[in-house]
Amino acid sequence: WAQPAEHQKRLAMSTDRLVELFLQAARGDDDSGQMHEPDQVGIDRAIAHMEMLMTSEEAAQVVAPASTFTLLGMALEEKPRLGRGAVASYKKALQLLGGNDWERCVLLQQLGAASLRVGLCEEALGWLKECSELCRRAAGHPRDVKLFQGSFSTQQTRLEFASMVEKFLAQTCMKLGDSVAAQAHASEARQLQQQLSGDAVERTSADAGAAARNESDPYKQLWAETPSEEVRLKQYRFVDEGPTVLVMLDLNEHLPIGDDASAAVTSLRQFRVTCQEKAVEIQLRLRSPDANGRVMHFILRLDPLSREIIPEDTVPRLRGKETKRRLEVKLFKREKDQKWFGDLVAELPKPEKNEKHRKVAAPKGSLLNPLSPEEIAKLPKPGTTSSDNRPSSFAPEGRQRSLSERPENECLAESKEVRRNSPTWVEQVRHERLDGHVVLSIQLKESLSDVTMDDLNLAVDDVSRAMSLTFEKCPGDVLQLALPEEKVGNLEARWRKKLKTLELRFPLL
Secondary structure (H helix, E strand, O other), rough: OEHHHHHHHHHHHHHHHHHHHHHHHHHOOOOOOOOOOOOHHHHHHHHHHHHHHHHHHHHHHHOHHHHHHHHHHHHHOOOOOOHHHHHHHHHHHHOOOOOOHHHHHHHHHHHHHHHOOOOOOOHHHHHHHHHHEEEEHHOOHHHOEEEEEHHOOOOOHHHHHHHHHHHHHHHHHHHOOOOOHHHHHHHHHHHHHOOOEHHHHHHHOOOOHHHHHHOOOOHHHHHHOOOOOOEEEEOOOEOOOOOOOEEEEEEEHOOOOOOOOHHHHOOOOOEEEEEEEEEEEEEEEEEEOOOOOEEEEEEEEEEEEEOOOOOHOOEEEEEOOEEEHHHHHEEEOOOOOOOOOOOOOEEEEEOOOOOOOOOOOOOEEEEEEOOOOHHHOOOOOEEOOOEEEOOOOHHHHHHHOOHHHOOOOOOOOOOOOOOOOOOOEEEEEHHHHHOEEEEEEEEEOOOOOOOOOOHHHEEEOOOOEEEEEEOOOEEEEEEEEEEEOOEEEEHHHHHHEEEEEEEEEEEEE
């Protein structure tokens, strides 16, 4: 979970002080000054001491005790051998928490994950199950709620949060030896991920699931047939409604078959509406009104949208009379306060002019385009101290060093930040040579929240000398990397949580 930028410095100072007070209370009468992992008695003593401080009249007026205990738990999780203290802090926060459903969901998820990390799998299972059930009942999205008096924020939607909880449940069941339950939770996580960009008609129609299993269902048969004609639609209307945008497709007006369009559409299930963060696709199947009854397929694609939407909240509706129907698709803005002006679809970059209309410059070094004196000086000359034939700027004493001759801690020449061809979830990629290793550092975007090493998948192909890194939240966006050219040993991977950076270290042989 991320903290707003204006709070980060203040929170860093306050959390350090909270951890210091916790450890002082946990040590009790121990004046040896040595750092030991606190036992359960020391943890209980520290929690009671912290509760006395936080629930005082002056402290409670500044910040809610539940928020402070949550902050303490997150700080303790980052310290070595204090995981059980974090679990106790989260439990106390849960006791003091008010009635905000999403705050309770977030706290239960934190408590379940912390319990899992310290080996309390049975407890973790209970907390995560309670979190999953509450998540189904909670309204809206966690990203739209002010969490713990604004100390924390997240960009996750409800389905994204629920999918993450199901993954934690799958890990917990696997550690408890229940592989059947682990597979069920993993399957549920995949289904939730599919709903993020799945068909909004199937998701919102109450009878869609039962009808889809009925082989004689006429709409299922309609989608199973091969259309005789496919038509791309270009006309539509939209209205900005504040937090939402309403896209309207008037069948008689926007379909090229006139008034027969409304007569041929009898159900919302003749439509398929799939959404991504910056794209909407509307598909329609109907039988033509002529005697042949041909299946016609219409597609309206809005890509890329001028701003982002929340795909899982999309609501399609079939409105109007039987003789004049329209499809209304309500899109929910990711940034609700932004006004959508102009076109709904962002303008694509203009293609470059035809190459044949460009003025072709004369070849360099010709009579029309002679070389400058500086360029002539850089032409190859016979070497004076060796048999190498190379440009005069490459004097033997000033030649470039090979990778094997570079200092141990010097960055490689290709250690520039890779931005142009990187996936959207990658901030930068750096190549370095450090302490006898070739290090590839992949830093993720700062806006991503709650990322762990389990969300990243690395595949290595020794034949092509290449690696591919994928991120679970962006499965189609792959980062391609090349293996080091030097002779190296086995790969070691490390995850830098605070920096959101994956380090791939190859020891030099």
